[in-house]
């Protein structure tokens with residue numbers, strides 16, 4: 001009897017300490033949704049997996065606060081002041097942005113941990129804020145990658161660069177291929193073209209004639225000149 005009663009509290013203590021050992025470290029290291037406000041901008045960051053790498057989370061947040069305020073200032077001062085980033089455990093693409101909300105695939109960040117400028121590309125979509133049917137999709141993505149090329153903080157380590165021109169490229173190829181074309185226009189035809197294209201799409205004044213108005217050349221002629229100047 002005595003033995004029996006003596007054992008009870010010991011077992012209880014043991015059980016409690018086992019629970020503490022098992023669960024407290026998890027609770028301490030789990031990533032909680034974070035809300036950070038800096039320089040008038042608020043970021044809500046939520047990694048769905050509580051075990052998402054804390055250092056990686058900090059790097060992504062830092063890219064946001066480094067580049068979003070700059071892009072707002074340089075392209076669209078009326079951009080949203082509050083942005084959401086979710087690290088999604090089930091999304092099987094890379095990332096997307098819609099209405100101030102950015103979704104990044106956790107699987108992508110695990111595969112490409114240095115690709116933190118995915119944030120730079122996606123926040124530019126928030127800055128763009130183009131109304132529906134405001135311009136060609138290749139240009140929307142071309143501008144976002146041009147911006148990543150110009151403002152990215154880790155492109156080299158992320159093994160991200162603008163690819164050399166190839167025969168099967170076209171300005172409509174989108175993303176980095178279009179970005180390289182835009183960079184060539186900036187450097188060789190008319191500086192400031194990207195900012196004007198961006199503003200025109202936001203104001204819904206983009207027309208195919210804008211290329212001639214801005215650079216003195218039609219879009220297809222610009223591409224031909226770009227190809228001629230960049231052939232190996």
Ligand SMILES: [Zn+2]
Nearest residue numbers: 121125141144
């Ligand atoms: Zn994009």
